Amino acid sequence: MCMSKPYMFLAAVIPGPSSPTVGIDIYLQPLIDDLKRLWEGVVTYDISRKQNFTMRAALMWTINDFPAYEMLSGWGTHGKLACPVCMEDTKAFTLENSGKATWFDSHRRFLPFDHPFRRNKNAFVKGEIETREPPQNLTSEQVWDKVKGMPKVEIVGGVASKPRGYGVTHNWTKKSIFWDLPYWKDNLLRHNLDVMHVEKNVFENIFNTVMNVKGKTKDNDKARKDLGLYCRRNDLLLVETSNGKVLKPRANYTLSVDEAKSVCQWVEELKMPDGYSSNLARCVDVEKGRMRGMKSHDCHVFLQSLLPIAFSSLPPHALNPLIEVCQFFKNLCSATLRDDDLIKMEGDIPMILCKLERIFPPAFFDYMEHLVVHLAYEARLGGPVQYRWMYPFEKFMGNSKGLVKNKAKVEGSICASYLYNETIHFCYHYFIDKFSGRNGWNEIHPLTLSVFNLSGSLLSTEKDCFPGNKVLKSAHVHVLINCTEVQPYLKLFLTSEEITPEQSSAKINDFFPSWFRKLIYLQGTSPMIQQLRNLSDGPKSNVKQGHAYLVNGYKFHTHSWTQGKETINSGVCMKGVIENGTSDLYGVIENIFEISYSCTKAVVLFYCNWFDPSSRGTKYNSKTNIVDINMNRRYQLYDPFVMAHKVRQVYYVPYPSTKADKQGWCAAITIRPTSTGQIEKDGIEKDEAYQLDEMANVDEVIEIEPLNHLCVGAGEVEEVPEDGDVDEDDDDHVEDEGQDDDEDLSDWDDNN
Numbered sequence: 001m002c003m004s005k006p007y008m009f010l011a012a013v014i015p016g017p018s019s020p021t022v023g024i025d026i027y028l029q030p031l032i033d034d035l036k037r038l039w040e041g042v043v044t045y046d047i048s049r050k051q052n053f054t055m056r057a058a059l060m061w062t063i064n065d066f067p068a069y070e071m072l073s074g075w076g077t078h079g080k081l082a083c084p085v086c087m088e089d090t091k092a093f094t095l096e097n098s099g100k101a102t103w104f105d106s107h108r109r110f111l112p113f114d115h116p117f118r119r120n121k122n123a124f125v126k127g128e129i130e131t132r133e134p135p136q137n138l139t140s141e142q143v144w145d146k147v148k149g150m151p152k153v154e155i156v157g158g159v160a161s162k163p164r165g166y167g168v169t170h171n172w173t174k175k176s177i178f179w180d181l182p183y184w185k186d187n188l189l190r191h192n193l194d195v196m197h198v199e200k201n202v203f204e205n206i207f208n209t210v211m212n213v214k215g216k217t218k219d220n221d222k223a224r225k226d227l228g229l230y231c232r233r234n235d236l237l238l239v240e241t242s243n244g245k246v247l248k249p250r251a252n253y254t255l256s257v258d259e260a261k262s263v264c265q266w267v268e269e270l271k272m273p274d275g276y277s278s279n280l281a282r283c284v285d286v287e288k289g290r291m292r293g294m295k296s297h298d299c300h301v302f303l304q305s306l307l308p309i310a311f312s313s314l315p316p317h318a319l320n321p322l323i324e325v326c327q328f329f330k331n332l333c334s335a336t337l338r339d340d341d342l343i344k345m346e347g348d349i350p351m352i353l354c355k356l357e358r359i360f361p362p363a364f365f366d367y368m369e370h371l372v373v374h375l376a377y378e379a380r381l382g383g384p385v386q387y388r389w390m391y392p393f394e395k396f397m398g399n400s401k402g403l404v405k406n407k408a409k410v411e412g413s414i415c416a417s418y419l420y421n422e423t424i425h426f427c428y429h430y431f432i433d434k435f436s437g438r439n440g441w442n443e444i445h446p447l448t449l450s451v452f453n454l455s456g457s458l459l460s461t462e463k464d465c466f467p468g469n470k471v472l473k474s475a476h477v478h479v480l481i482n483c484t485e486v487q488p489y490l491k492l493f494l495t496s497e498e499i500t501p502e503q504s505s506a507k508i509n510d511f512f513p514s515w516f517r518k519l520i521y522l523q524g525t526s527p528m529i530q531q532l533r534n535l536s537d538g539p540k541s542n543v544k545q546g547h548a549y550l551v552n553g554y555k556f557h558t559h560s561w562t563q564g565k566e567t568i569n570s571g572v573c574m575k576g577v578i579e580n581g582t583s584d585l586y587g588v589i590e591n592i593f594e595i596s597y598s599c600t601k602a603v604v605l606f607y608c609n610w611f612d613p614s615s616r617g618t619k620y621n622s623k624t625n626i627v628d629i630n631m632n633r634r635y636q637l638y639d640p641f642v643m644a645h646k647v648r649q650v651y652y653v654p655y656p657s658t659k660a661d662k663q664g665w666c667a668a669i670t671i672r673p674t675s676t677g678q679i680e681k682d683g684i685e686k687d688e689a690y691q692l693d694e695m696a697n698v699d700e701v702i703e704i705e706p707l708n709h710l711c712v713g714a715g716e717v718e719e720v721p722e723d724g725d726v727d728e729d730d731d732d733h734v735e736d737e738g739q740d741d742d743e744d745l746s747d748w749d750d751n752n
Contacts, residue, residue: 002387003386003392010415013411014027019071020071021071022071022153022174025176028177032181035181036182039058040056043055059178059184060187061187061189062192063389065196072176073176073178074150075087076162076172077367078171079101081171084193087146087170088169091103091109095363098222098223098363102366103369103370104362104364104365105125105130108350109130109133110350111130111350122232124358125230140186143185147179150163150172152177192378192388192389193375195375195388196391197368197390198371199299199300199329200300202368203300204294206325207307210255211255218361219360219363219364223361223364233710235709247718248719249712249716250711250712251711253315253359255313256716261286261287262656263310263311263656264285265286266654266657267291267306268281268284271567271651273567273651274555278295296394303329305326308323309667312655312658312659313659315705318359320355320705321355321359321702325352325356327625332375335386339380342377342379343376345376346380349373349375349376404417448531449483449601451482451483451535451603454645458544458548459548461546464544465545467593472539475539477512478639479535489519493508493512505637505639534597539595540597543593546594549592551604556569556644558570558589559590568651570588570589571588571589572608573585573586573587574646575648585610585635590608592604593607609640611631611634612633617633628662628666628668629668630664652668653669
């Protein structure tokens, strides 16, 4: 509830053309005063018990992007001491040519002391071994001992002054006003590292570097010059020819121009379900081989699901660490987190970062890549990230800005629209009964058969059709074997007829309906028996046919309906009995039938075209946790029907044309149900970002691939211009994390 839009309070709107930076404490003073009162207790009236009680409340933590982290915590987020967890105990240094702080070779110290990477003098900073212990996670009391001597914010001439020693011995800009709270120094987690922005920036660094996007790649000519100073990777050094030109050899962790264009063309033709992400095709520039304007949620989806497919043509030593990064974020964003899994993730992420350090240049590892090492530990303290990231608040602010009608009075427009929406929400609770039966859920009647008590909504119906006896018989059998009340009779049938497992499928289809009908008519006359009799009589010959159905938070369409549209909602998956996905059955919805019985009840079934579930048609990759489907092979047996509530939605992603051995195969990506646009029974409009309910395989980190050289070959070089590369991101993620982010998710769940 606290992360839902109706329960977000618009506590303050700070006017002005620029951010208040560390001066935000002036605006927070009324909030701190209220929090102090709430900690001591406020007499409140309980309308349900008709009596007063003492209400107490405490501030758990703050949720903010990284620039706001500095404003609220008082620890500066720039320079070599930018990490608020490592603080002064960091190994970051400034690159000589790039002039930027780098956390290259800062993660070997997190590895066990007997790990061979610690003694490697060639793969990391040349000639150095790592003997230091990992930095300690400071307790709140230890942090308080460091900050209690710092002054509060001081404004001198309109500019906040910084304490002596800033950027050298510490990065404290002030003593935050939150330390005035009596319990603040006892909180385990005070300020959250925002997973949303960290994930976005990590993805953009990886994507732009692998795609070799000019002006955005971290593998530019300055990075190559620094590479010669700090690493032993002679095959990647800049080469000066006899005519004075400087050539940059292409690294094998980057794509060629044609491969980059192929990936962009692949993204442009990609189709995904409604509400899964925005339209990625609008971000593609095929001619330049780059993508621009991707929203945070687009980066979230691409990193966790699409990146292993897009970069599948990379060599294993470069691809595998990227896959591990994807799996780490996928597991971290799971709706359910287990402590033992988080402990393992906390130990695995330094190894993953060290593998990346063996490949990418030092300029690649800015503070965003380093912050990843602390995310699993914070998840152990704070729990699932969907309660601690910026998605709901960015969307809330994006919606508020979209309601501004008078640009001369921006703050007033936001406040007026907020009060209006808040009034509507509270009034809604008085009329909640008026909304029952809407948006895909219905009241469950206890005396109705289970197959008729399933929630769902047929959004569109065409004229009645007569599918034929073969289709009706198959549908009727499927309804019978999925009815809970029929299960005892099915077991009796299999036992009495002495049917072997090999014969069960054919025998059930041919003989069970008639056997069940004869038996049920010999029973009593209770209401339940009468309903079973009506069920045994079979369905009516005419059925309703539709092309859209809403169930379990999914919106399904038939395959023919999705033709020519930008989105696709026809893919389905039936969960198998084996956890790793090898027994799942994948298919495409051909028809949606609402089958009626004589008892005036109906059940919705999907008529599907199933893909071959054998090893020749379905393959599971344990390293990438991807299920590949051969789109040219079909399931041979005639068993087309499935109950609508028993399937999950998937979409099928073909491989780029650069992956020749995967042509004709598609990766099946399962999506999490979303309730966007649905009103739940408690009156809350659920509005969540995409994430999985189960964790990906975390049994082991992919083994270390052998690495001889990182250069493609002498023939593939790029001429370096005389004035060097133009670095478009000199501001170190200011554009990525600045104040434009509150508009970043204004339509993340709409396909534009």
